[in-house]
Amino acid sequence: xxxSLRIGFIPLVDAAALIVAVDKGFAAAEGxxxxxxxxxxxxxxxxxxxxxxxxAAHLLAPVAIASSLGxxxxxxxxxxxxxxxxxxxxxxxxxxxxxTLMEVIDGDRxxxxxxxxxxxxxxxxxxxxxxxxxxxxxTFPFSTHNYQLRYWMAAAGVDPxxxxxxxxxxxxYMVDSLRSGHVDAxxxxxxxxxxxxxxxxxxxxxxxxDILAHAAEKVLALRQVWADKNPDVVAALVRAAVQAxxxxxxxxxxxxxxxxxxxxxxxxxxxxxxxxxxxxxxKISPDGAVRESDRYLLVGREGAGRPDxxxxxxxxxxxVRWGQTALSGEALRTAMAVFRPDVYDAALGRRGDxxxxxxxGAFAGPPFDVRDIAGYLASFEVGRRAx
Amino acid sequence: xxxxxxxxxxxxxxxxxxxxxxxxGLREAGFTQVVHIRxxxxxxxxxxxxxxxxxxxxxxxxxxxxxxxxxxxxxxxKRPIAMFVDQSDSASIQASVEAGVSAYxxxxxxxxxxxxxxxxxxxxxxxxxxxxxxxxxxKSQLEDRKIIEKAKGILMKIKGLxxxxxxxxxxxxxxxxKKKIGExxxxxxxxxxxxx
Numbered sequence: 001x002x003x004s005l006r007i008g009f010i011p012l013v014d015a016a017a018l019i020v021a022v023d024k025g026f027a028a029a030e031g032x033x034x035x036x037x038x039x040x041x042x043x044x045x046x047x048x049x050x051x052x053x054x055x056a057a058h059l060l061a062p063v064a065i066a067s068s069l070g071x072x073x074x075x076x077x078x079x080x081x082x083x084x085x086x087x088x089x090x091x092x093x094x095x096x097x098x099x100t101l102m103e104v105i106d107g108d109r110x111x112x113x114x115x116x117x118x119x120x121x122x123x124x125x126x127x128x129x130x131x132x133x134x135x136x137x138x139t140f141p142f143s144t145h146n147y148q149l150r151y152w153m154a155a156a157g158v159d160p161x162x163x164x165x166x167x168x169x170x171x172x173y174m175v176d177s178l179r180s181g182h183v184d185a186x187x188x189x190x191x192x193x194x195x196x197x198x199x200x201x202x203x204x205x206x207x208x209x210d211i212l213a214h215a216a217e218k219v220l221a222l223r224q225v226w227a228d229k230n231p232d233v234v235a236a237l238v239r240a241a242v243q244a245x246x247x248x249x250x251x252x253x254x255x256x257x258x259x260x261x262x263x264x265x266x267x268x269x270x271x272x273x274x275x276x277x278x279x280x281x282x283k284i285s286p287d288g289a290v291r292e293s294d295r296y297l298l299v300g301r302e303g304a305g306r307p308d309x310x311x312x313x314x315x316x317x318x319x320v321r322w323g324q325t326a327l328s329g330e331a332l333r334t335a336m337a338v339f340r341p342d343v344y345d346a347a348l349g350r351r352g353d354x355x356x357x358x359x360x361g362a363f364a365g366p367p368f369d370v371r372d373i374a375g376y377l378a379s380f381e382v383g384r385r386a387x
Numbered sequence: 388x389x390x391x392x393x394x395x396x397x398x399x400x401x402x403x404x405x406x407x408x409x410x411x412g413l414r415e416a417g418f419t420q421v422v423h424i425r426x427x428x429x430x431x432x433x434x435x436x437x438x439x440x441x442x443x444x445x446x447x448x449x450x451x452x453x454x455x456x457x458x459x460x461x462x463x464x465k466r467p468i469a470m471f472v473d474q475s476d477s478a479s480i481q482a483s484v485e486a487g488v489s490a491y492x493x494x495x496x497x498x499x500x501x502x503x504x505x506x507x508x509x510x511x512x513x514x515x516x517x518x519x520x521x522x523x524x525x526k527s528q529l530e531d532r533k534i535i536e537k538a539k540g541i542l543m544k545i546k547g548l549x550x551x552x553x554x555x556x557x558x559x560x561x562x563x564x565k566k567k568i569g570e571x572x573x574x575x576x577x578x579x580x581x582x583x
Contacts, residue, residue: 040448041452043452043455140456165452168452169453170453173449173451182428
């Protein structure tokens, strides 16, 4: 079998499995001739996938779900047979906000509840002083970054819609906006947090893995109709991605993987920066302080590549919590059906129905219960409801 | 907006030339209220200040994602914002995306009214792309001419030919080797530099 595919991606480290699958020849070995197309916005990636200019795409998991639900844009059912990344984002704050947070913090500075409470104090102080609300940048209305920031601050009673401003910023503009004071903080994927730290304009306050232990981030997205018509191509693509993820996770290949990603037509940034994200060993302060986490970004290990519909349900619940859509059993089923472990398992020729789901593992709040989302959402004090 | 009034159109494009081409086209077609935004900082605030009926944005502009935020339920949005183009009209979405422009239509504007605008954008965007292509071609032709002149000079000097004879030699060699005359000229220059 040979097939030609056009696949869109955004230059981020979590496109690694896709890029390595193509550039290291795993896709070609599966009979796939892939043209990777670098894109500048998630809207473009979504639209070009939706109208068939792309056969597949590196896509924010919540955008895939929103597309299937017809939220924010045209309704095009998406199938995601491979998870390109688990975790991988970080929250970076300006040196000024960092200093203020560290002045008022009560507890461990890596404890998200302590930082969220510190943020609540800063918000109250600023309000009393008549200062403008703090502004947080994130990448897209339907993004993990949006939900992660909200989850974190709301745990300490900070209302993301009332107490601070959340604005969408394209990742390439994040660092400049932090430097210029346009935003006080942002949540984004690699390598942008590290770039801000290296330039001395930001401190990494949290790895998102501090907030959620295991959160689906980007998926390999396909139009469901196309995926149904081309099962062999989809299976080959999944296998290529699985092999690429295994290659990336092997410490012996780290340098090579980082160099592949660093190429000008791929991420076009320093390979060393990419290596930091892949190893989870990140410089977090301009003074050189380093922090390491084995959960910073998972590309394939611990079963990260296999899509888990419970993760899709969690993301859908966030959409409901923040008023982007109303809760319905049908929409929940649609959201969960975007993540296709069955296609993943079939591609690898195995049965996976006995695999347990890895909990999202939020630092605060009740455990997520996919059978009772209404009850789960009711237990949060801060939230919106769709009008 | 009353039915006979020209809709207010915002163009979000960092290329001043393309925006000018687009703006001119829109004005010629009778759309008199056109505002061009080049600066991407505080884009939303600027758009709210203009309060447009239609927003046109270049697809290579990362700020497209910023506009998507306006579709969301948010206190900041003064009124709901409708779709890209009609859900059923995938042909015109495809044409506009291929040309590299995306349109956002604000609240209640009739499809019949947006269609000519989008068509116009597509043709203007395509015209701009063609213009750029021609510019590139002219540039490379100029480059070729310079190279050919230089190669002629080398041949005249080494082989004692006249200018016309040098050109004929270049051309006949190019025809025989099935290559462009510029390529032959370049190889002569390269060879003569190596032999220096």
